[in-house]
Amino acid sequence: MKKYQLGEFEEIVLLTVGVLYGEAYGVAIKGHIEQKLSRKVSVGALQSALRRMESKGYLDSNLGETTKERGGKRKRYFKITAQGKKALDYNIQTRMELFNQIPEVAWEFKLC
Amino acid sequence: MLKRLGEKLFTFYCHPDFQEDIKGDLEEYYLYHLEERGQKYADRKFLIDILLLFRLSLLRDNWMSQKLTNIAMVKNNLKVAYRSMMRHKFYTFLNLSGLAVSITACILITVFVQNELSYDKYHQDSQRIYRIASYLKFGDNEFRFPATPAPMAETLKSEYPEVIASGRSHGNFSVLMERDGRFYDQENITYADQGLFEVLSFNVLLGDPEHLLDEPNTVVITESEAVKYFGDANPIGEIIRYDSRIDLKVTGVIEDIPENSSLKRDMWITMLNDQASKSTNWLSNNFITYLKLDENNDPDALYAKLPTFYETHFSAQVKQFTGATLEQLLASGSVLDYQFQPISRIHLYSSQDYGFPSAGSIQYVYIFSIVGLFILLIACINFMNLATARASVRAKEVGVRKVLGSLRKQLVNQFITEAILSSLLAFVVAIGLAHAVLPYFNQLTDKEITNPVFGANMLWLYLLAAAVVIGWISGLYPAFVLSRFSPVKVLKGETTRGKSGSLMRNILVVVQFVTSIFLIICSIGVYNQLSFLQNKELGFNKDQVFIIPMTAQAEANAEAFRNRIEGISGVESVSLTGYIPAANVASDYPYVRYDATSPDEAVSMQSWRVDHQYDETYELEMVAGRFFDKTLATDSLAVIINETAAMRFGFVDGALGQKVKMLAGLQGEETPIYTIIGIVKDFHYRNMLEIIQPQGLFLQEDTGVLSVKFNAEQAMAVVEETEEIWSEITSGQPFEYQFMSDMFARQFRSESRVKTIFTIFASLAIIIACLGLFGLSAYLTEQRKKEIGIRKVLGASTSSLLGLFFGTFNKLILIAAIFAVPLSYLFMEDWLSDFSYRTTLGVLVFVVGAIGTMLIAWFTVGFQSLKAARRNPIDNLRYE
Numbered sequence: 001m002k003k004y005q006l007g008e009f010e011e012i013v014l015l016t017v018g019v020l021y022g023e024a025y026g027v028a029i030k031g032h033i034e035q036k037l038s039r040k041v042s043v044g045a046l047q048s049a050l051r052r053m054e055s056k057g058y059l060d061s062n063l064g065e066t067t068k069e070r071g072g073k074r075k076r077y078f079k080i081t082a083q084g085k086k087a088l089d090y091n092i093q094t095r096m097e098l099f100n101q102i103p104e105v106a107w108e109f110k111l112c
Numbered sequence: 113m114l115k116r117l118g119e120k121l122f123t124f125y126c127h128p129d130f131q132e133d134i135k136g137d138l139e140e141y142y143l144y145h146l147e148e149r150g151q152k153y154a155d156r157k158f159l160i161d162i163l164l165l166f167r168l169s170l171l172r173d174n175w176m177s178q179k180l181t182n183i184a185m186v187k188n189n190l191k192v193a194y195r196s197m198m199r200h201k202f203y204t205f206l207n208l209s210g211l212a213v214s215i216t217a218c219i220l221i222t223v224f225v226q227n228e229l230s231y232d233k234y235h236q237d238s239q240r241i242y243r244i245a246s247y248l249k250f251g252d253n254e255f256r257f258p259a260t261p262a263p264m265a266e267t268l269k270s271e272y273p274e275v276i277a278s279g280r281s282h283g284n285f286s287v288l289m290e291r292d293g294r295f296y297d298q299e300n301i302t303y304a305d306q307g308l309f310e311v312l313s314f315n316v317l318l319g320d321p322e323h324l325l326d327e328p329n330t331v332v333i334t335e336s337e338a339v340k341y342f343g344d345a346n347p348i349g350e351i352i353r354y355d356s357r358i359d360l361k362v363t364g365v366i367e368d369i370p371e372n373s374s375l376k377r378d379m380w381i382t383m384l385n386d387q388a389s390k391s392t393n394w395l396s397n398n399f400i401t402y403l404k405l406d407e408n409n410d411p412d413a414l415y416a417k418l419p420t421f422y423e424t425h426f427s428a429q430v431k432q433f434t435g436a437t438l439e440q441l442l443a444s445g446s447v448l449d450y451q452f453q454p455i456s457r458i459h460l461y462s463s464q465d466y467g468f469p470s471a472g473s474i475q476y477v478y479i480f481s482i483v484g485l486f487i488l489l490i491a492c493i494n495f496m497n498l499a500t501a502r503a504s505v506r507a508k509e510v511g512v513r514k515v516l517g518s519l520r521k522q523l524v525n526q527f528i529t530e531a532i533l534s535s536l537l538a539f540v541v542a543i544g545l546a547h548a549v550l551p552y553f554n555q556l557t558d559k560e561i562t563n564p565v566f567g568a569n570m571l572w573l574y575l576l577a578a579a580v581v582i583g584w585i586s587g588l589y590p591a592f593v594l595s596r597f598s599p600v601k602v603l604k605g606e607t608t609r610g611k612s613g614s615l616m617r618n619i620l621v622v623v624q625f626v627t628s629i630f631l632i633i634c635s636i637g638v639y640n641q642l643s644f645l646q647n648k649e650l651g652f653n654k655d656q657v658f659i660i661p662m663t664a665q666a667e668a669n670a671e672a673f674r675n676r677i678e679g680i681s682g683v684e685s686v687s688l689t690g691y692i693p694a695a696n697v698a699s700d701y702p703y704v705r706y707d708a709t710s711p712d713e714a715v716s717m718q719s720w721r722v723d724h725q726y727d728e729t730y731e732l733e734m735v736a737g738r739f740f741d742k743t744l745a746t747d748s749l750a751v752i753i754n755e756t757a758a759m760r761f762g763f764v765d766g767a768l769g770q771k772v773k774m775l776a777g778l779q780g781e782e783t784p785i786y787t788i789i790g791i792v793k794d795f796h797y798r799n800m801l802e803i804i805q806p807q808g809l810f811l812q813e814d815t816g817v818l819s820v821k822f823n824a825e826q827a828m829a830v831v832e833e834t835e836e837i838w839s840e841i842t843s844g845q846p847f848e849y850q851f852m853s854d855m856f857a858r859q860f861r862s863e864s865r866v867k868t869i870f871t872i873f874a875s876l877a878i879i880i881a882c883l884g885l886f887g888l889s890a891y892l893t894e895q896r897k898k899e900i901g902i903r904k905v906l907g908a909s910t911s912s913l914l915g916l917f918f919g920t921f922n923k924l925i926l927i928a929a930i931f932a933v934p935l936s937y938l939f940m941e942d943w944l945s946d947f948s949y950r951t952t953l954g955v956l957v958f959v960v961g962a963i964g965t966m967l968i969a970w971f972t973v974g975f976q977s978l979k980a981a982r983r984n985p986i987d988n989l990r991y992e
Contacts, residue, residue, distance in 0.1 A: 026137035043141070044164030047134055052169045063133065070143075073136030 004087035005056065011091055012037065013049050014058060017078045018088075025064070025075040026050070050078060058084030114155040115142065118162040126165070127172050134165070185522070186529070193530035196506070203502065206887040207495055208538050210880045214491035215542035215575075217876050220553050221484035222571065223546075223564040228477050231372045231459035236313035240409045242452035244401040245462075249447035250702070252760065253716035258462070259397040260450060262389050265307065267425065268403065274414060277404040279308025281375060282386055288663045288845055290353035291341045295846050300378040303386040304332070311402045312375070318348050319364030325382035332364040332380040355664045358385070371560045374458040375400075394426045395433055403452065411452040422448055434711040435779050444712060463946075475943070476866055483870070486627045487877045492586040493620045494884030495531070499590030500617055501891040510594055511602035523595035531587025532580055539579040543572070556868060558861070589616070618924060621888070625928030625965060626935070628881045633936040633961035635874040637953060641944060642867045644951040646860055651795025652693060653731035653821075656684075657852040658831065659692060660818045665842045670815045673841050677818070680833045682826030687729035690816020691720035693797045694855040703808065704778055705761055706771035706785060714775045715760045717753070718797065718805055721812035727792075729821045737768045737790030740811045747811050751786040755794045757806030767791055772808075786810070799859045803948040819852075878965075882972045885921075889973040893917065893980040900980055901988030913981035914974065921973055922966065929962040936961070 006014070016032050017024040029050075030041050053059045064075040080088075122138075123131065138161060145154035197204040235241055244264065248255040265278040282303040289298040306325040309316070309332075316324070317335060324332050331352065338347045347362045354360050360381060369376045383389045388398060405411060426448065427438040434441065442448065453462070460474040510523060543565050554561055565572045593616075660666075666673060670688060678686050691697050702714040726732070727739040735755060740747045751772065758767040767788050777783035786808075794804045822830040835847045857864075893900070900913060937953065944950045 026134065027140045042164045043134075043137065043161040044167055044170075047130070047137075047165060048167035048169045051130060055169070070136040070139040073132050073139060075136055076133035 004090045006087050006091050010049050018080050024078045058087050114159050118159045122162045126170055189526045189529040193533045203887055206883050207498055210494045210883040211491045211538035212541040214487045214880050216545040217487045218484045219546040221480050223561055225477050225481055227559055228472050232374055232455045238455055240405045241455040242403045245451045245453045246397055247449040251712045251714050258400055260399055260401045261394045261397055262391045262399050265401040274406045275403050276406050277307055277310040279305040279311045280399040280401050282399050287355050297846055297848050302377045303383045304380040305383045311404045315367035317365045324364040328384040329360055330363040330382045331360040334366055334368045334378050336368050337378050338365045394429050483873045490624050490627055490877055490881045493624050495586040496589050497617055497620055498887045500593050501888055507597055507602045510597050511599040514599040520595045524591040527591035527594055528587040532583030535579045535583030621924050622928045624881045625925050626932045628878050629929055629932035629961050629965045630936045631874040631877050632964055635871050636957050637940040638870050641951050642863050645800040651793055654852040654856050656824055657819055657821050658849050660849045662815055663845055667815045669841050676837045682823040682830045685725050685728040685821040687723055687725045687819045689722050689814045692817050702775035703772045704775050715806050717757055718807040720809050721814040722809045729819050733793040735791045735793050749786055750789040752790040752792050752809040754792050754807040756804055758791050760806050885972045889976045893976050897988045901985040904985040910981045914977055917977040921969055925966050933958050
């Protein structure tokens with residue numbers, strides 16, 4: 001069994017939450033991903049990824065202040081937990097390990 | 113609008129913890145989109161987002177999220193169920209085998225019933241197809257049959273636009289066919305109209321469906337017949353020679369008629385070849401007519417128009433034939449009534465709705481369904497009884513669980529899981545069993561059912577549901593009884609056999625016995641009635657006669673053939689006539705007394721043409737007078753009537769010497785006058801189920817069939833020699849013969865089939881009930897082990913101990929008998945009332961039923977009891 005369950009989309013969301021430190025709530029995260037990665041993100045996919053990672057313990061969240069914007073609804077700000085950090089590290093590390101193991105020969109592209 | 117709807121939807125499904133902030137986010141997107149793209153886009157986007165937010169991780173708590181936490185418990189329950197089943201292998205076996213056998217029986221019965229109910233429903237628009245059934249009454253003579261006058265089909269179609277198609281079928285006969293010099297004794301031939309193929313949607317494989325039979329000398333055959341005659345070659349346009357006389361051209365091949373059809377024929381010759389079909393006589397009914405109505409499908413409206421139809425077409429001929437007008441006849445109590453019988457009801461309801469025989473019967477469908485339910489009930493009761501009886505064994509377990517904090521609900525769940533598991537297992541075994549015995553079942557019921565469970569009927573789906581429901585129901589009661597125990601009492605070792613528990617158990621046992629006794633009595637009753645019919649005095653000898661259907665070539669040399677066969681040693685008598693018993697010959701003609709004045713006095717007589725040796729061949733018994741005499745030429749104008757006819761004519765001072773004539777003679781037509789020279793004892797000339805009707809035997813030539821009476825000891829030699837003579841005379845045509853006794857047995861096939869099926873299922877029910885009783889008595893004796901030991905030490909004898917055990921069961925059986933006897937009496941009376949000849953229900957049937965059950969119960973209980981009573985008391989008492 002994998003030590004840290006983290007899908008590709010989840011990883012992106014997790015990274016983005018880190019990038020937007022302190023300002024990471026739904027709309028901002030979505031906007032950032034769409035802007036930086038030029039991919040469409042649906043609210044449903046994003047929200048379910050957020051809650052899933054929260055229940056796995058990779059994310060923590062707290063509600064912000066009530067404001068007059070957004071119909072008086074509070075924002076939920078997310079931040080990465082220590083566990084989330086470990087999961088990210090693990091993911092990146094395993095990728096790098098694999099990347100480094102690729103022999104030089106593999107990089108010699110030929111038309112074949 | 114869309115936004116409000118979306119919000120409501122979201123509030124409905126989303127987990128409350130997540131609602132506020134996600135709603136806020138959505139609001140933000142909405143405002144953004146509103147500014148950028150306008151209201152319409154924003155609304156739509158909002159709704160789409162909400163639909164996409166419907167994700168498992170965002171949902172409210174539901175049964176799915178709950179199941180996740182419960183799965184451990186279910187697993188545990190399954191494990192406990194498995195262990196307890198394995199620990200009591202014997203009882204598990206009793207339970208499962210009883211349940212599995214009963215479910216097998218139920219599966220087979222279900223499949224049987226489904227098949228019976230599916231008859232003729234495969235025709236396209238089958239709900240708009242009707243067969244015409246006729247009910248005619250004329251004086252004292254009543255006729256009910258599914259036949260109409262020849263012109264009726266065509267006339268109805270041309271006069272009433274709501275009849276969109278009509279067609280007839282005439283006869284079901286066998287003829288010698290020839291193809292490429294090879295002969296085939298072709299059975300199941302009928303004449304049919306082109307219209308019949310427009311009414312009934314048989315699947316036409318080859319040929320033009322629009323023009324199958326619209327030319328003379330054409331024939332349509334089924335696929336397997338095509339293979340028989342032509343192998344792989346294309347049969348269209350090929351010739352089959354009919355009775356060495358007519359060349360029939362094959363114009364169509366249809367798929368074999370499905371087994372669930374009421375009209376099963378293999379060869380359909382065009383009606384244009386049938387001389388009788390051109391008849392314009394409205395008073396003779398010989399054609400089976402099928403109609404298809406238009407989309408309004410209103411047979412009642414059409415039926416309401418029939419009186420005018422009778423007036424237009426029947427009245428002239430009625431007047432000519434009887435002298436009275438149709439109105440007068442109807443006013444004096446005669447009936448002319450043609451009804452429209454839905455095709456789907458032909459197989460099961462013909463006898464109920466119209467009083468003529470059909471192959472199936474809705475009654476048997478009901479009876480089998482009831483028996484199936486009974487069997488299932490008995491097995492369920494077994495299950496409940498054994499479970500509650502085992503309560504004492506499980507009581508400690510329940511106590512410990514409760515002390516450790518089990519909730520009652522959890523215990524109930526545990527026991528129900530056990531029950532459902534058993535019933536699922538039983539169903540799996542049952543499905544296997546059903547498949548294994550299916551070939552025998554098909555043979556028994558004369559059906560061709562394949563793949564009963566996983567076929568198109570989706571039975572397995574229902575079975576799965578039934579397994580769960582049955583497990584649940586039969587687990588419910590034990591679950592509540594077992595989970596009710598107070599842990600303190602149980603663990604202290606106090607008795608756990610509550611009074612109410614044993615009362616309930618006794619009630620269930622009584623119910624079982626009621627059903628068992630009911631089934632035993634009914635099967636004895638059914639058996640009695642059917643053997644009564646089979647063994648009833650026929651009035652003629654069927655045992656030493658075989659018959660040979662004549663072909664055209666044989667008929668040409670009939671006399672020579674007969675003379676040569678008479679010469680064979682071992683042949684006692686030979687009679688040449690097509691009018692033989694058991695062949696369903698119908699030839700009704702109305703006769704009146706010579707001195708009659710009104711057509712109301714007419715007696716419809718089965719008028720049979722016979723020869724001089726007929727009485728000798730069939731050993732007919734004469735009540736008065738004599739049979740035809742070769743030496744008296746006057747006998748050509750003589751008639752021999754049966755007792756019923758004599759009574760019906762009402763000859764006060766003896767019928768002998770009296771004269772009768774055909775009804776037409778009353779109108780002054782030239783008809784012969786016949787003198788009655790003898791009265792023959794009534795004999796069952798058709799079959800045992802019908803009441804014997806008036807019959808008259810006339811000395812006239814008919815060469816349809818040769819009946820040979822032989823000496824029983826030389827049977828085989830006679831048949832062989834006859835075959836040789838046959839080949840010589842017919843130059844090598846195949847020799848076909850049948851024993852009269854076989855023909856009679858065949859008439860009983862459907863009845864004896866019912867008898868066998870009923871007996872088998874009734875015995876199954878009883879065996880299953882005994883299985884349960886066996887288990888129950890084993891437990892009860894086990895519980896009373898100590899009591900038995902003490903009684904024995906104090907001097908009780910084995911027999912007095914046995915009396916103790918039997919006493920309990922006897923009481924239950926007695927109570928059951930009190931319920932079962934009246935019930936079965938009512939049921940049997942109802943069933944028997946449908947038979948023209950019926951046995952009486954003696955007291956003996958009921959006594960045997962009740963005592964028989966008691967004996968079986970004694971035997972079952974006795975085995976366990978005897979073991980317990982004979983055991984050394986030390987073994988029973990020592991363990992403390």
